[in-house]
Amino acid sequence: xxxxxxxIRVFADKVQIDNCxxxxxxxDKAFSQLSGLLALAGNEVRLKIxxxxxxxxxxxxxxxxxxxxxxxxxxxxxxxKLKDKNVIxxxxxxxTIFYSLRQEQLPLLQPFFKHIIINSKRVxx
Amino acid sequence: xxxxxxxIRVFADKVQIDNCxxxxxxxDKAFSQLSGLLALAGNEVRLKIxxxxxxxxxxxxxxxxxxxxxxxxxxxxxxxKLKDKNVIxxxxxxxTIFYSLRQEQLPLLQPFFKHIIINSKRVxx
DNA sequence: TTCTTATTTAAGCAAATGCTTAAATAAGTT
DNA sequence: AACTTATTTAAGCATTTGCTTAAATAAGAA
Numbered sequence: 001x002x003x004x005x006x007x008i009r010v011f012a013d014k015v016q017i018d019n020c021x022x023x024x025x026x027x028d029k030a031f032s033q034l035s036g037l038l039a040l041a042g043n044e045v046r047l048k049i050x051x052x053x054x055x056x057x058x059x060x061x062x063x064x065x066x067x068x069x070x071x072x073x074x075x076x077x078x079x080x081k082l083k084d085k086n087v088i089x090x091x092x093x094x095x096t097i098f099y100s101l102r103q104e105q106l107p108l109l110q111p112f113f114k115h116i117i118i119n120s121k122r123v124x125x
Numbered sequence: 126x127x128x129x130x131x132x133i134r135v136f137a138d139k140v141q142i143d144n145c146x147x148x149x150x151x152x153d154k155a156f157s158q159l160s161g162l163l164a165l166a167g168n169e170v171r172l173k174i175x176x177x178x179x180x181x182x183x184x185x186x187x188x189x190x191x192x193x194x195x196x197x198x199x200x201x202x203x204x205x206k207l208k209d210k211n212v213i214x215x216x217x218x219x220x221t222i223f224y225s226l227r228q229e230q231l232p233l234l235q236p237f238f239k240h241i242i243i244n245s246k247r248v249x250x
Numbered sequence: 251t252t253c254t255t256a257t258t259t260a261a262g263c264a265a266a267t268g269c270t271t272a273a274a275t276a277a278g279t280t
Numbered sequence: 281a282a283c284t285t286a287t288t289t290a291a292g293c294a295t296t297t298g299c300t301t302a303a304a305t306a307a308g309a310a
Contacts, residue, residue: 011221012187016181017192020177020180020192021192021194024177024193030240031173032169034241035167035168035172036167038163038167038172039168040167041167042163042165042167047159047160048149051156052149056141056145062137063138066137066142067142067145067146067149096134108236112159115159116159
């Protein structure tokens with residue numbers, strides 16, 4: 001966008017716009033981090049993985065492959081993304097690696113879980 | 126994935142895996158809807174738009190273009206996605222269209238907002 | 251009507267995403 | 281050591297995403 005004054009309107013609230021710009025700048029890092037996390041959870045497979053880890057405490061790629069009905073490499077690549085952003089962590093036990101949610105990001109994820117659990121209870125009860 | 130029994134391990138908890146599968150199936154629609162919404166908010170520009178609408182009640186594409194420092198068509202296309210999934214709605218006033226958050230999806234969005242507001246307050250105070 | 255302004259839409263394109271298959275690691279067993 | 285199993289990594293590829301520019305709508309003003 002090389003033309004910076006795209007809007008020529010009269011009724012623009014200059015102060016409001018400046019305040020908003022400043023707010024965005026101030027919270028720049030928070031927006032970037034949060035949108036990054038939401039983008040991770042915005043993939044249906046990864047959202048399911050997160051939810052499964054919440055419910056089952058820990059699962060290995062093999063389990064997840066069985067549960068989700070998709071190939072191990074596909075699962076593994078999703079796990080990698082989650083691990084790279086510190087959402088999950090792995091613990092080795094022999095050949096098997098058990099993944100679990102990291103407490104760190106949990107407060108932000110809980111609201112989603114709650115939403116799904118409610119639906120689940122409605123159906124099962 | 127044509128090879129269905131990718132995992133040959135002995136220690137798989139058959140019951141656990143079946144329960145998980147069933148849970149996923151039961152909540153299939155919820156996962157799809159939720160991940161759809163999270164994917165929308167997972168884009169940094171759209172997350173900012175949602176937050177701005179929460180703070181300012183309503184804004185036109187022109188305002189958003191100024192605030193975000195990006196072209197009007199780019200903003201418009203983000204607004205369209207948000208509108209298509211019923212996250213925002215528009216109200217016409219002359220040539221201007223004011224967009225605002227729909228109450229419907231608000232409970233799910235609030236937790237994100239809270240997270241950003243906290244950071245904002247920490248910095249400004 | 252003609253002209254201006256606000257917004258949307260469409261076409262094009264580079265970059266990102268998410269799978270696939272095949273090969274590479276890593277640990278355990280024989 | 282050789283063999284099996286669990287997992288990761290890499291390369292390839294079709295699809296999606298998010299911008300750009302240019303054109304199309306929609307409403308108001310001259």
